[in-house]
Amino acid sequence: MKNWLFELEGVSFTYPGGVTALQEISLAIVEGKKTVFLGANGAGKSTLFWHLNGLLRPREGHIRYRGEVIRYERAFLRHLRQKVGIVFQDPDRQIFAGTVFQDVSFGPLNLGLRREEVCNCVMEALAMMDILSLRDRPVHLLSHGEKKRVAIAGVLAMHPEVIIFDEPTTSLDPEHEEELVNILEKLHATGKQIIVSTHDVDFAYAFADQIFVLGGGRLLACGEPQEIFADPELLSRAKLRKPLLFEVGEFLRKQGLCLQGLPRKREALQHLLEVG
Numbered sequence: 170m171k172n173w174l175f176e177l178e179g180v181s182f183t184y185p186g187g188v189t190a191l192q193e194i195s196l197a198i199v200e201g202k203k204t205v206f207l208g209a210n211g212a213g214k215s216t217l218f219w220h221l222n223g224l225l226r227p228r229e230g231h232i233r234y235r236g237e238v239i240r241y242e243r244a245f246l247r248h249l250r251q252k253v254g255i256v257f258q259d260p261d262r263q264i265f266a267g268t269v270f271q272d273v274s275f276g277p278l279n280l281g282l283r284r285e286e287v288c289n290c291v292m293e294a295l296a297m298m299d300i301l302s303l304r305d306r307p308v309h310l311l312s313h314g315e316k317k318r319v320a321i322a323g324v325l326a327m328h329p330e331v332i333i334f335d336e337p338t339t340s341l342d343p344e345h346e347e348e349l350v351n352i353l354e355k356l357h358a359t360g361k362q363i364i365v366s367t368h369d370v371d372f373a374y375a376f377a378d379q380i381f382v383l384g385g386g387r388l389l390a391c392g393e394p395q396e397i398f399a400d401p402e403l404l405s406r407a408k409l410r411k412p413l414l415f416e417v418g419e420f421l422r423k424q425g426l427c428l429q430g431l432p433r434k435r436e437a438l439q440h441l442l443e444v445g
C-alpha cells in the first residue's frame with residue numbers, strides 16, 4: 170500500500186477580492202518521491218503550497234497530512250508547521266530583520282531549543298547554504314539571491330520532515346542554482362520529503378520523480394516526467410514547453426540512439442554521446 174504524504178480532496182480556494190485560484194483540486198502526493206508542481210505564472214502553485222501547512226484554508230474540500238485531516242485550530246497548526254516547513258517564493262515575506270544569524274535562529278529559538286543547540290542548527294544551515302560569511306550582515310541589505318539562501322537556511326535550521334520550496338531556483342546564479350539542486354538531492358537522500366514548485370521545465374525534468382501540472386487553478390495532469398513531457402497538447406494547455414534534454418533525447422532516439430531511456434541530466438547525455 171502506498172503511503173500518502175498529502176491528500177487533497179475537492180480543494181477550491183477564492184481570494185477575498187474574488188479571484189478563484191484553486192478549483193476542485195484532488196490529488197495525492199506519495200511519500201518518498203521528489204515532487205514537483207509545475208505551472209505557468211498564476212497557475213496556483215503558491216496558493217496550493219500555502220494550503221499544505223494551513224496558512225490558507227480551503228473554501229471547499231479538505232486536505233490530509235499523513236492520513237489526518239488538517240484542522241484549523243492553534244495546537245494542530247503549530248504541530249503541523251513543525252513538521253511541514255515552507256520556503257516562500259519571495260524571501261522578503263520570510264526573513265525579518267537583524268542579522269543573518271539572528272534571522273536563521275528565529276525558528277529554532279521558537280521551538281524552545283537550548284542556546285547551544287540553536288547555534289549548532291544555525292551554523293549547520295548557514296554552512297549548507299554557503300552563507301557563513303554573511304552571518305553578521307543585516308538581512309535587509311542583502312541581494313535578492315542572498316536573501317533567498319537565508320530564507321532557505323531559516324527553514325533548514327528547524328529540521329522539518331517535509332520541506333516545501335516555492336520557486337527555489339529563481340534569482341540564483343548558475344553556481345548557486347546547481348548547489349541548491351545538490352542540496353535538494355542531499356535532503357531527499359537523507360529522508361526529507363521534498364516538494365518544489367517551478368515553471369522551469371528543464372529543472373523539473375532532471376529532478377522530479379512525480380510531477381503535478383497546474384493551470385488556471387486546476388490540476389491538468391500528474392505523472393512521471395517522461396509521461397508529462399511526452400504530451401505536447403498538455404504542455405501547450407499549461408503554457409509550458411518540452412525540456413531541452415527531453416527534445417535532444419527524442420531526436421537521438423529517432424536516430425536509433427538511446428533506446429534504453431532518455432537522459433535526464435547533462436552528464437547522462439554526455440556519457441551517451443561518448444559511448445555512442
Ligand SMILES: Nc1ncnc2c1ncn2[C@@H]1O[C@H](COP(=O)(O)OP(=O)(O)OP(=O)(O)O)[C@@H](O)[C@H]1O
Nearest residue numbers: 184186188190208209210211212213214215216217
Ligand atoms: N493575495 C491575493 N489576492 C488576490 N489574488 C491573488 C492573491 N495571490 C494570488 N492571487 C491570484 O491567484 C492566482 C494564483 O496565484 P499564485 O500566486 O498561486 O500562482 P503561481 O502559480 O504561484 O504563480 P507564479 O509562478 O507567478 O508564482 C493568480 O491569478 C493570482 O493573481
Ligand SMILES: [Mg+2]
Nearest residue numbers: 214215258335
Ligand atoms: Mg508562485
